[in-house]
């Protein structure tokens with residue numbers, strides 16, 4: 357028997373997936389890590405230094421979840437910035453000349469002729485932005501078909517962003533596309549199939565423990581009721597999505613829906629607003645550039661995806677007795693980070709003097725990846 361054992365983890369990210377209601381109500385969705393952290397707060401050492409996110413990106417989760425305790429591991433990490441091999445590559449998406457039509461305002465001729473939203477968002481100085489779809493001429497509304505939810509306009513915008521990055525010489529391997537909805541994921545994979553498998557597109561759950569230079573997050577939910585759904589309401593899932601990018605995080609979504617969706621998302625919108633990090637898309641953003649594959653999925657085609665995306669949940673892993681308890685999740689409301697912060701179990705300063713801080717990369721590199729079965733089950 358060992359006299360000392362050490363658990364490494366972060367219970368502010370996704371919890372064990374427990375699908376069995378009985379097991380869930382019995383508390384099996386609370387990890388051993390959280391139980392021990394709560395029971396023995398004096399034994400918890402917080403690793404405050406992270407080596408992934410540049411300062412602007414870190415600021416989001418630091419403000420929203422970690423009560424300002426996170427720090428960049430080195431000054432180099434803090435100022436980290438995207439390297440773009442060839443920014444002029446974006447020109448291939450511009451019309452070479454003004455067509456003789458009355459709709460000149462419908463096209464982008466590049467920054468020399470005014471604002472270019474693609475150029476603005478690709479620019480390394482835009483380290484994180486909420487790319488607001490509310491300002492589009494045709495609202496980018498979500499579409500529901502049973503429990504399947506997609507946002508075809510958002511899928512097109514994400515597709516155009518990915519294509520723009522790749523046109524500027526960035527490897528598809530450096531880009532990750534995240535969405536909370538499997539139907540939306542199917543749509544994105546259809547649109548961007550030519551970049552598979554280098555370009556990785558997953559649900560937030562599957563990205564846990566991993567990172568990418570650039571992350572584009574499609575929020576999907578955008579509606580008159582400002583309803584964000586259960587997936588976006590889970591602050592731990594949102595935390596995972598906001599902490600995957602190293603130098604650029606573009607969150608594509610509806611400012612109004614996110615703002616009124618719940619407390620955490622409202623705080624997120626206020627935070628990015630205060631920082632000047634909201635990017636209102638021009639009303640014709642969807643149509644004003646040229647793309648080789650302009651056969652991007654529209655809403656009509658998207659309806660077929662609803663059916664196709666109805667993937668059977670993958671078998672539950674047997675690696676741990678907790679995660680192996682398989683059944684529907686999403687019944688219990690996760691604690692809000694505000695509540696978590698007010699309890700004595702919130703983030704604490706390292707209890708022991710002289711405790712060595714470990715490298716964030718070493719810790720995060722081996723985190724087990726949770727399954728995203730829950731996406732199939734929760735509307």
Ligand SMILES: [Zn+2]
Pocket residue numbers: 449450464465466467471472473474475645
């Ligand atoms: Zn342009």
